[in-house]
Amino acid sequence: DAGVTQSPTHLIKTRGQHVTLRCSPISGHKSVSWYQQVLGQGPQFIFQYYEKEERGRGNFPDRFSARQFPNYSSELNVNALLLGDSALYLCASSFRRQDGNQPQHFGDGTRLSIL
Amino acid sequence: AQKVTQAQTEISVVEKEDVTLDCVYETRDTTYYLFWYKQPPSGELVFLIRRNSFDEQNEISGRYSWNFQKSTSSFNFTITASQVVDSAVYFCALSEASGSNYQLIWGAGTKLIIKP
Numbered sequence: 001d002a003g004v005t006q007s008p009t010h011l012i013k014t015r016g017q018h019v020t021l022r023c024s025p026i027s028g029h030k031s032v033s034w035y036q037q038v039l040g041q042g043p044q045f046i047f048q049y050y051e052k053e054e055r056g057r058g059n060f061p062d063r064f065s066a067r068q069f070p071n072y073s074s075e076l077n078v079n080a081l082l083l084g085d086s087a088l089y090l091c092a093s094s095f096r097r098q099d100g101n102q103p104q105h106f107g108d109g110t111r112l113s114i115l
Numbered sequence: 116a117q118k119v120t121q122a123q124t125e126i127s128v129v130e131k132e133d134v135t136l137d138c139v140y141e142t143r144d145t146t147y148y149l150f151w152y153k154q155p156p157s158g159e160l161v162f163l164i165r166r167n168s169f170d171e172q173n174e175i176s177g178r179y180s181w182n183f184q185k186s187t188s189s190f191n192f193t194i195t196a197s198q199v200v201d202s203a204v205y206f207c208a209l210s211e212a213s214g215s216n217y218q219l220i221w222g223a224g225t226k227l228i229i230k231p
Binding site for chain 2: 033040041042043044045048056058088090092103104105106107108109111
């Protein structure tokens with residue numbers, strides 16, 4: 001079975017542009033979470049979606065948005081890119097809505113570089 | 116506020132040595148969950164273990180073992196007879212059952228280098 005898949009693998013953008021990152025969860029998983037991981041740090045929670053609704057949001061500006069589709073795949077959108085948005089963006093899926101107890105399964109991430 | 120501290124930024128040992136990665140957490144909740152994840156150079160985070168706050172039994176899985184001590188708010192991870200393939204960044208994470216986001220709070224990670 002395929003794991004969590006993310007696309008693209010790498011992306012280079014310039015300041016002010018916008019970007020869309022995509023994630024396909026493990027088949028049967030209905031919850032998707034997004035994390036930002038800056039080099040040398042642990043991941044920071046951005047969003048959680050379950051059954052196509054936002055269920056949690058981390059401390060990120062409104063430039064960050066996301067959505068989940070009927071097939072449970074998800075997109076993360078970032079507008080007006082800043083140099084500080086350069087990071088590895090990780091998507092994680094789990095079968096049920098995150099209740100704190102479930103291990104999440106992570107994709108390989110999208111490495112976003114802002115020039 | 117919840118917090119996870121991994122004081123060891125980087126550890127380097129020779130293959131076959133035992134190594135312990137430290138994790139100290141802070142939480143006001145009585146019900147919480149602790150996790151360890153491994154992140155190899157490829158970037159994917161690999162789930163290793165989950166422990167809830169009511170289960171203080173230590174766990175062993177092959178060469179991996181975990182020591183959970185509520186009295187010291189620690190959840191340490193030991194690799195016995197380390198191998199080069201164990202080289203990775205290891206993260207400890209905390210999740211509180213009462214949190215509205217049920218998000219994981221991550222430590223900064225410990226980079227483990229196993230030299231042949």
